[in-house]
Amino acid sequence: MSTVSTPSARQARHRAGPSPRHLSGLPGAGHLWSRALLLVIWAGVPAVLALWWQDTIPGSLRGGGDYVTAAGRLSGLLAAYLLLVLVALMARIPWLESRVGSDVVARYHRTLGEYTVALAVAHAVLITLGYAWQSGTNPIAETGTVLFHYPDMLLAAAALALLVLVGVVSARAVRRRLPYETWYHVHLLVYVAIALAFAHEFSVGADFSTSPRNRLLWSGAHIAVAAAVLVFRVVVPARRSLHHQVRVARVVAEGPGVVSIHLTGRGLDELGAQAGQFLRWRFLARGLWWQSHPYSLSAAPERGQWRITVKNLGDSSAALTRLRPGTRVWFEGPYGAFTEQRRHPARKVLLIAGGAGITPIRALYESLPGTGSDVLLLYRASRPEDLVLYRELQDIARRRGFGLYPLVGPRTGPQGDPLSADRLRAEVPDIAQRDVYLCGPGGMAEATEQQLRRLGVPRRRIHREAFEF
Amino acid sequence: MRKTTMALLSTSAGLALLIGAKAESAGAPKPALAVTSHLPGAPSPAGDNPTNSAAPATGESPPPATTPSPGPTTATAGGRFTGSVVDTPYGPVQVQAVLSAGRLTDVTVLQQTRGGHSSQIDSYALPQLKSEALKAQSANIDAVSGATYTSDGYAQSLQAALDAAHR
Numbered sequence: 323m324s325t326v327s328t329p330s331a332r333q334a335r336h337r338a339g340p341s342p343r344h345l346s347g348l349p350g351a352g353h354l355w356s357r358a359l360l361l362v363i364w365a366g367v368p369a370v371l372a373l374w375w376q377d378t379i380p381g382s383l384r385g386g387g388d389y390v391t392a393a394g395r396l397s398g399l400l401a402a403y404l405l406l407v408l409v410a411l412m413a414r415i416p417w418l419e420s421r422v423g424s425d426v427v428a429r430y431h432r433t434l435g436e437y438t439v440a441l442a443v444a445h446a447v448l449i450t451l452g453y454a455w456q457s458g459t460n461p462i463a464e465t466g467t468v469l470f471h472y473p474d475m476l477l478a479a480a481a482l483a484l485l486v487l488v489g490v491v492s493a494r495a496v497r498r499r500l501p502y503e504t505w506y507h508v509h510l511l512v513y514v515a516i517a518l519a520f521a522h523e524f525s526v527g528a529d530f531s532t533s534p535r536n537r538l539l540w541s542g543a544h545i546a547v548a549a550a551v552l553v554f555r556v557v558v559p560a561r562r563s564l565h566h567q568v569r570v571a572r573v574v575a576e577g578p579g580v581v582s583i584h585l586t587g588r589g590l591d592e593l594g595a596q597a598g599q600f601l602r603w604r605f606l607a608r609g610l611w612w613q614s615h616p617y618s619l620s621a622a623p624e625r626g627q628w629r630i631t632v633k634n635l636g637d638s639s640a641a642l643t644r645l646r647p648g649t650r651v652w653f654e655g656p657y658g659a660f661t662e663q664r665r666h667p668a669r670k671v672l673l674i675a676g677g678a679g680i681t682p683i684r685a686l687y688e689s690l691p692g693t694g695s696d697v698l699l700l701y702r703a704s705r706p707e708d709l710v711l712y713r714e715l716q717d718i719a720r721r722r723g724f725g726l727y728p729l730v731g732p733r734t735g736p737q738g739d740p741l742s743a744d745r746l747r748a749e750v751p752d753i754a755q756r757d758v759y760l761c762g763p764g765g766m767a768e769a770t771e772q773q774l775r776r777l778g779v780p781r782r783r784i785h786r787e788a789f790e791f
Numbered sequence: 792m793r794k795t796t797m798a799l800l801s802t803s804a805g806l807a808l809l810i811g812a813k814a815e816s817a818g819a820p821k822p823a824l825a826v827t828s829h830l831p832g833a834p835s836p837a838g839d840n841p842t843n844s845a846a847p848a849t850g851e852s853p854p855p856a857t858t859p860s861p862g863p864t865t866a867t868a869g870g871r872f873t874g875s876v877v878d879t880p881y882g883p884v885q886v887q888a889v890l891s892a893g894r895l896t897d898v899t900v901l902q903q904t905r906g907g908h909s910s911q912i913d914s915y916a917l918p919q920l921k922s923e924a925l926k927a928q929s930a931n932i933d934a935v936s937g938a939t940y941t942s943d944g945y946a947q948s949l950q951a952a953l954d955a956a957h958r
Contacts, residue, residue: 375813382900383814389810393806436795441802526915528918
């Protein structure tokens with residue numbers, strides 16, 4: 323491996339401060355906010371369970387069938403609540419996007435999403451089994467009865483089918499094989515599913531059919547989430563796009579299949595975009611206008627100029643390489659908490675980039691304060707030609723004296739994974755004292771985070787940006 | 792995936808506990824009810840004819856309303872008044888009216904229909920009937936669609952209970 327600038331490891335350790343133990347007691351800002359978010363989500367659960375508790379007639383639970391039905395009702399209530407939470411998480415609420423961080427929110431959304439779909443399926447199965455048990459019919463006949471004789475149940479069944487579909491396209495194995503747009507657009511069906519399911523919640527859901535107060539609260543929650551989606555996903559982006567008039571300024575080839583797109587617009591600085599953040603872009607060109615993609619700023623934003631760098635992955639990103647200057651661009655954002663604020667100001671920083679993950683890292687590398695060994699960059703790629711933007715990185719390293727380590731080669735090479743714990747420790751001896759920013763493909767980021775944890779880097783000091791949404 | 796499985800397992804455990812707790816909590820007030828309302832089988836100081844909960848479909852329908860248990864029946868009735876056992880094709884229905892200063896404040900279900908789809912029908916019909924009764928302050932309530940037998944039985948039993956209260 324070649325080293326552009328070698329930091330002195332000994333010096334680095336000294337400058338980490340006299341009492342790292344003391345400092346490590348301070349959680350990173352993002353960490354605290356994500357705790358708060360979890361707390362808010364959890365707070366709704368007892369409230370939802372209380373609905374059932376209040377409305378269940380004492381003494382009506384008298385046998386196995388009653389218990390199974392009760393479990394079905396409870397899982398239905400929980401699933402409906404969590405669906406609302408899932409949509410709220412993705413409503414691009416500014417507090418969530420920049421304080422908690424889009425990556426954290428997306429991770430919660432992913433984990434909770436899987437769980438919620440399972441709960442919704444359990445709700446349907448348990449209710450059907452419970453009813454069949456109570457009435458002594460067989461579950462298949464009971465399914466027919468429930469579907470056709472109870473109000474709004476066909477709509478609810480359609481909603482369940484949509485939810486399962488969304489769950490399937492999000493399963494890792496399927497997701498990998500699908501184009502981003504397919505996955506994204508299928509996901510929008512969740513809105514339809516929630517609308518379809520809503521009717522049966524009021525007509526057969528005993529907790530709502532009998533209580534105007536509960537109906538009011540429940541509708542209120544739905545309206546609030548719908549309003550958030552409308553405002554933050556539609557109104558704000560539309561207003562900003564119209565006001566700032568962003569256009570493609572020029573498209574610069576950076577290497578095989580990689581282009582940088584420079585963008586200009588009116589008063590972009592007002593938006594306060596920061597290095598490390600990303601935006602969702604919708605290029606108003608033929609074949610592209612109907613899809614939007616998240617791309618990080620690949621340079622620190624300055625003087626009304628933005629830049630993104632896109633790798634041709636064979637899908638719609640191929641069309642981006644042929645964009646013409648002057649093309650209008652709609653955008654959402656800036657989003658993301660993968661910024662300077664995530665780190666502790668007294669700590670040194672290690673940046674780790676894998677492949678296309680270099681884009682936000684490149685922007686941070688350029689703009690993080692410090693000198694010399696304060697900032698190190700490990701840049702992982704399978705082949706030398708995959709080191710995108712490398713010339714620029716060298717320039718920054720030279721100008722600011724930062725360390726730059728390219729780690730090229732296959733994971734299964736003679737020296738083993740370049741991002742293994744041993745290699746990382748050899749490269750960066752004071753790694754456990756640093757704030758680590760990590761961005762790369764899912765598998766690489768996952769594996770690297772584990773290695774970092776083994777080296778004693780606490781989770782709150784590992785900052786990840788994920789592009790899985 | 793593993794996380795989700797764990798979450799689902801702990802959810803099942805949590806819900807099982809919750810349902811168990813609810814079933815238990817429902818069991819607790821029963822003895823108290825039995826004392827105050829002269830449930831079938833309970834010793835009845837007022838000497839009302841004992842109804843039989845094991846075979847409620849005997850030929851005593853409609854049985855006379857039972858007497859109010861606590862407190863004297865004054866003009867402003869208060870206390871719990873048990874309604875008659877009303878037989879339906881799906882079994883007996885019996886309710887108890889709770890009055891406070893002449894106002895109907897609660898209706899408790901003592902017996903509900905069994906068999907067929909009655910359990911699930913009752914699960915949405917009974918709460919609806921109760922809220923209607925509380926709103927109307929009488930047994931003059933509309934039948935819940937799809938739950939005609941339960942509604943009729945409910946209304947009759949409630950009427951008997953209210954009659955007892957105002958006697």
